[in-house]
Amino acid sequence: MIxxxxxxxxxxxxxWPGDTPFSYELSWSKAETGSVNVGQFTTSCHTATHIDAPYHFNDSGLTVDQLPLDLYVGDVLVVDVSTKGRISPDELKLVDLSNVRRVILKTSAWKDPSYFPTExxxxxxxxGQFFRENGVELIGVDLPSVDPLESKTLDAHHAFEANNIxxxxxLNLxxxxxxxxxxxxxxxxxxxxDGSPVRAILETK
Incomplete structure (x- = not known):
């Protein structure tokens, strides 16, 4: 099942407040061209479901086209942390991460998908270090960011990059x-x- x-x-x-909203419109309609509809869209790279390239927060970081694609296809472990207001290694110490390369954290904190969350x-x-020590290379979240919404230092982003995560x-979980x-x-x-929208799916095993 998908x-x-x-x-x-x-x-x-x-x-994100102040960022470029998504829009789609027809540049030409089938009635105008006689053969096809042709549309265009405009969006921020960080709207809805997306990946962050390291270049997003590091001028020397990898850009989207330089990322290894195998990171984004393969086995993944979804961990439910929906009761947690703060997520640290202590909350995950009982999770078996043996042979786990990708982890998705389900926080259930984005309650209304029609509004940008305030907290x-x-x-x-x-x-970052915890996941690296356990062999994790990709972290996914059902949040607009892995850092607090008001953060300018983006400590989690940088910690993940420093540990090759x-x-x-x-995500919508x-x-x-x-x-x-x-x-x-x-x-x-x-x-x-610096980032890219993705069509993300999970397949049951």
């Missing part, structure tokens, strides 16, 4: 239970980009 864990992109999709759980930067944000799945969440091949 579970779509992407958020819908439309004119009502919430985005989200805190992911402690110490998770890549970031997938804005409402219909997903904790457990093992196969993830596909490929970014667009946009040269020089």
């Amino acid at each position: 579970i779509d864990i992407s958020r819908t992109l439309n004119q009502n999709t919430p985005t 989200i759980p805190i992911l402690e930067p110490s998770l 890549h970031i997938l944000e804005g 409402e219909e997903v239970e904790a457990g093992e799945y196969r993830l596909t969440a490929l970014p667009l091949k946009v040269e020089g980009a």
